Every structure is written in structure tokens, then in C-alpha cells.
Amino acid sequence: MVKAVVLGAAGGIGQPLALLLKSSPLVDELGLYDIVNTPGVAADLSHIATPAKVEGYLPPDDGLKKTLTGADVVVIPAGVPRKPGMTRDDLFKINAGIVRDLATGIATAAPKAFVLVISNPVNSTVPIVAEVLKKHGVFDPKRLFGVTTLDVVRASTFVSEILGDLSLATKVTVPVVGGHSGVTIVPLLSQSSHPLPSSFSEDQRQALTTRIQFGGDEVVKAKDGAGSATLSMAYAGAEFAIKVIRALKGETGITAPSYVHLTADKASGDALKKEIxxxxxxxxxxxxxxxxxxxxIKPLGTLTDFEKSLIQAALPELETNIEKGVSFIGSSKL
Incomplete structure (x- = not known):
């Protein structure tokens, strides 16, 4: 029996994410939580002819605790979306408190659950969750994941567009490393399963890299103030969550990108630190x-000089983002 939970289930990411999880035969129970509308979302989803039993809760009467009790996998898309002109720093100030409070609920009601963080900015919100779990004495780095799958989904889609065949989108694999915002997103295009054309220039490579790094801005602009990347993020979040559930059920050899604490596997984490x-x-x-x-944690492998320069550009930003998350909990009252 697998119980999956979505925290922020009534939002722009949460609803389609919950729909995708309800559609999976691997999910036996689906717990939904948000500050509004969750019972209605749960009732709607419960009419879908798949095995998962769905329950939705609001904050009153220990709703968060009820949602989390018995959870195996907790996915957190909660928070406000990014709007035009809003920096990720602006976003952090709002979402950090939301994530902190949800992490406190996880620490007390579902300390053994796998925690998948979607709430932006991921580079900082994952450390927030980790610090909360540490304060409660239940932190296990092996069970905490920042969901960066959307960067890989975008890279696969954009490369297949360049190759002129969107049917390749589900087959193209491009490793994307670093973090999950702007310059911290580093696509390793040289390691694409489907190489770019030999005629592809360095300027085109730079333009493609920038598009992958700032693909979220493309969506925010196109939605003209009405939201950010919700549907593609829900797709990516569900894809990663299903891989975690498959592993939880005993399947081996599953590889996926994720933003993780490098002590999750100390030997490979230390090797990665030397690489970067x-x-x-x-x-x-x-x-x-x-x-x-x-x-x-897989090694980065052979990088081009361009990719090495991208890694070096990402490191200072990543360091700042991580410290911001850690410091937020250091100055918070839990």
C-alpha cells in the first residue's frame, strides 16, 4: 500500500499533479491538503475510476496531521506562483514560511516519508525542509528531494524541436545539473542521448542553454500575469514522484535528476564535490x-569547457541560495 500526499493540492500545480497521481495504479491512497478548496478537489478526483482512495483536508481540526498520517511520499507544490517582475528573492520571502510550516507537520506526523519539494525557490526551500527536520531529530538526507525534473523535460523537448522531431521528446535525455533556477541550471548538452547537429554553432548552443535555464520566464510572460509554469511542472513532478514510488515498491536501477543533500550517499557526494x-x-x-x-549520486562525467564554465558560474549563486534557506530556519521560531 502506498499513500501519496500533495501539500498545496488546490493550486495551479497541485490540482493537475493530484490528477496525475490519482491516474496512477501505483497509488493506493491520495491525501490532499491546502488552505482552501481541498475537500472539493478530493471529491472531484474521487469520481475517477482508478484504485486510489482520495481524502482532502483543510487546516482546521488537525487537517495537516490527518493528511500526513501514514504518508509514504509527500509532494510539496504549495506556495504562491511567480508573477511578472517578481524575482526569486521576492518569491522566497513568501514561500519560505509556508514550506517551513509544512515541514514541521511532516517532521511530527510523517517523519519517515520521502519528501519531494517543488515549491520555489527549490535551491533554498530544500535546505529549509532539511533544517526543520534536523531540529526535530528526524532528518534523513536519503529521503529528501528537490524536484528538478522540469529542467530535464524542457531540455528534452527543446532538443527534439531542434532535431525536427517532437516524437523524440520522450526518448531524448539531457542531464541537467547544478540547481533549479536561472544560471544554476546547467544542461549538459554534450551528453544528450540524441546529439545536436554537427552544424549547431556555439551561439546556438548558448541560446539553447539560456532557453533551458530561463524557460520559466517564457511561460510567465506568455501567461501575461495569470501565472507561471503549472501544467508542465505538475507533469514533471508526477513523473519524478512515480519513479520514487516505483523504487519504494522495490524496483531497482531507477535514475532521475534531483537536488539533494550530498551526504545522501557520502562517497559519491564527496566525489561530486571534488568534481565541482x-x-x-x-x-x-x-x-x-x-x-x-x-x-x-552519479558523477558529472566528461564536460566541455563551456559546461565547466557554466558550473563555475552556478556555484556562487547556489552557495548563496543554500545559505539563505539555512539562515531562514536559524532565525525562525518553529
Missing amino acids: GKDLEYFSAPIVIGAEGVVE
């Missing part, structure tokens, strides 16, 4: 997922 030349606590890389969580 920086003693960071968190980094996004392809990881192997097993029944206990992170099994291995």
Missing part, C-alpha cells in the same frame, strides 16, 4: 533511487 571544486551541501545531479531513497 566546491564543498557545497546541496547539488542537483542524476541520482539512483532505491527503496530507502538515494542510493547513489
